[in-house]
Amino acid sequence: MSLVTASGLVKRYGSYTALNGVDFEISGGITGLLGANGAGKTTVLGMIIGLHRADDGALRVLGQDPWSAGAAVRERLGYSPEHHTLPPDVKASDFVRHIAELHGMPKEEANTRSSDALWLVGLGEERFRPMGTMSTGQRQRVKLAQAIAHDPQLILLDEPTDGLDPVQRDAMLELIKNVSTEFGIDVILSSHLLDEVEAICDGVVIIGEGVTLASGALDELRGTGATAVVMDIDGGDPEVEAVRAALANRGMVVSVLGRRLTVEGDDEAVFDVARDACVDAGVGISRLSRRRLSLEDVFLERLG
Amino acid sequence: MTDIPVPGAPQPEEAQIYDRGYRTFEGERTGVPGAIRTLVVHSMRTALGLGRSAKHKVVPVLIILIAYIPAIIFIGLAALLPGEELEETLIPSFPEFYSGTIVAIYLFAGFVAPSLLCTDRRTGMLGVYLSSPLDRVTYLLGKAIAVFIVLLLVIFGPPLLLLIALTLEGSGPDSLGAWIETFGKIFLGSIVMGTFFAAIGLAVAAATDRIVVATATVLAIIPASAIAVGLLVDENDLSPSLRLLSLPTLPRELIFRIHGESDGPWSITANPTWTLWAGWGAWMIVAIGFIWFSYRRLLVRR
Incomplete structure (x- = not known):
């Protein structure tokens, strides 16, 4: 089953055309969303989340239009933003619980799951620390934890290895792989780093200058x-x-x-x-x- | 995580959790109402510094203290003064009571809304919120409810405390009916003032990402509007309707009218009560319209 299907997707900001007829189909597993800066990755992610409405074309996320059925779609999505400016004085456990509750988890369930998610990303002992005291690597893990805590069907990870050293980067990629293979959560990984996409992704969508340059299973594309x-x-x-x-x-x-x-x-x-x-x-x-x-x-x- | 007893397993004191695992969730999700509810609670906790370090509690605690001190003083006076006449002279009516707490109300209006709106835009948390079941409308609704409830702490709380204390002390309304009527008027007045200053604070906060700028603007425009209106109406004899532009006195005057008292801050009857309601409504529409306009055109990247 296709998780995300885009056909002829067009998005304009004034006179600037960010997407000019993008077509792709994303199935299960880990899919890399690749492109240079300004290629349109950000716009595609924003449209999947339902932040932007397509000027033309069609987009289906988990079988629904993310613009018109926004809340129902986003309830089953997890999202890890690129930026690192998480509320510095908030404890990681409080933050993850809050995001889980926002996605529809009852309070007690959110409490338990936030703790579990932080354990799963390797921050069990650190979960009561304010996020401002954490390293970049730990904050990236918190972002992953809040993306998975509410049992989403699909998570969107935006540059999840940004700011990490090589060891932390490999560990994060391993974690992301586990999220897909062990937890059964499908992943869209937005990145400009080809090697990390190649290392863990099953499929890839390459966007350049607002159009789809390539999409499909990684093995097929490389073949x-x-x-x-x-x-x-x-x-x-x-x-x-x-x-x-x-x-x-x-x-x-x-x-x-x-x-x-x-x-x-x-x-x-x-x-x-x-x-x-x-x-x-x-x-x-x-x-x-x-x-x-x-x-x-x-x-x-x-x-x- | 639940530990499942296994025959032959170590005793509980020796047991260790070695695989927390990942669990799917099969239950019913709380949907948009649940998301708004958690946003309101989280925002209120943020505004009051709850669950954060002590430095985040200093400002809200100080403002709340400022708001409650007059009520505590009047309660003490009511308890200590011997005669009813003296009590009536010294203890203000409920609309007059706001003269002592208005500074706290302005301060809270200046601090709360900017701290809740500006921070989310500045840090990118807005994108995280909008990737949840919340959309721009429900997000703003949640924030507005949070600001309003926090403002009620300093608008509704002190006069309610005074009412309860005076009632217990025997100086309150004479009958249950009068008590309910007084309570209702205090509550209605609090809603009028709370929604008014929440809307003003949120509108200013919607215009900038910088908390300091937004706070300074709110704290400046409230007295500045009163001074400007005073100059125009009292010094230059322009239309009394211009008083409707005075941010601090419009809601206070309305509270006087709600309580049926005519000696409010304007001390005149040139403005019929309906014009005050119209002015209040116009301010609310302008403020809400500006907030919506700002957020509707806001390009949320990620």
């Missing part, structure tokens, strides 16, 4: 445009050279990097040629697969 076969072979330089020569004799375009040979072309025949070349050279193969594009490759390719 798209794979125009070569990669082969790692057993052995040293003589074996590598022997295979390269055998491939060249068969008319293939080959590049070599260490023990890895990249053979241009992606149809099934290339696999057969590569296998036969190795047999002729008497060399074993440890890996034979299509070349996988990185998300960065996809991003740059779509940006043109």
Whole structure:
């Protein structure tokens, strides 16, 4: 089932067109919302939450129009903002409880769940501390806790690793992954960091200059445009050279990097040629697969 | 989290929670009314500094003290003075009583609304609120209710305390009917004044993100409007209807009229009571309209 579906989405602010016909479909799991600054990510998130009304096109979130059915949709959404300016004198537990109550949790339930959510993000011992005394990493965790405390179906995380050091960043990404895989909450992760999206996301929506550059499952996107076969072979330089020569004799375009040979072309025949070349050279193969594009490759390719 | 007893498990004093887990919620959610309710409670706690460090309690506690001191003094006088005549001379009527608490009311109007509205916009919390079932209207409604209730602490609380104390002391209204009538007038007057200053405070707070600017503006325009109206009407003999522009005296004069007393701050009858209600209504419409206009066009990023 699609969690979010956008078709022909247009949003204008005066004479400025922020979105100019955006189309995408977001299913379960973790989806990365990617784009450079000013690409329109912010506007898309705002429209999913129901803050902005589309000038044209259609948007469905959890099966409903987020503008007309705003409260019903937002009740099942969690949102972690980008900014770090949470009320500094409020205790983390009070803040998370308050947000849970806002999303419809009865008082006692909100109380219990806020405590649980803070434990789950690793702030169990710190939950009674005012947020102003917390580190950036801890505040990011509080924001995640308040997003999940009310058992949402979908959470929107806006730059959740902003301001974190590499260790904290990896831990946060692991937490987000757990939210999806263990708690069963679907995630939309807005980020401009390709590697973190690549590390944990199942799908991706790339937005640039107000239009959709790419969207779909990450594996499919990285497979798209794979125009070569990669082969790692057993052995040293003589074996590598022997295979390269055998491939060249068969008319293939080959590049070599260490023990890895990249053979241009992606149809099934290339696999057969590569296998036969190795047999002729008497060399074993440890890996034979299509070349996988990185998300960065996809991003740059779509940006043109 | 619930500990489930397991046969053969360690005794309770040895038990440890080692997996809190994540639970789904199958119950009924409280919806928009619940969201407004929690916003009101949270905002009131914020305004009063509850659940926060001591420095956040200083201003509200001081203002509340200022508001209640006159009532406590009058209660003491009523208890100590021997004769009814002396009591009647020294103890003010309920509308007059506001002369002693009006400073606290202005101060609260100046501090509460800005602290509740400006902070949310400045810190981005408004975006968090609007990602909940609240929308702009219900958010503003919750904030307005919170400001109004907090203002009632200094508008309704002191005269109510005085009424109860005078009643217990034997100097209150003569009969149950008179008591209920007096209570009703105090309550109605408090609603009039509370909604008026809440609307003014919120309108000013809707115009800026800066608490200090909003507070200073509220505290400045209240006396400034009275001074300007005084100059125009009393010194330059312009229309008495201009008195309706005086922020501090319009609601006080209305309270005098509610209590059926004619010696209010204007001390004249040139303004019929209906014009005062119309003036109050016009101020409310202008203030609410401005708040809505400000928030409707406010671009909430995230």
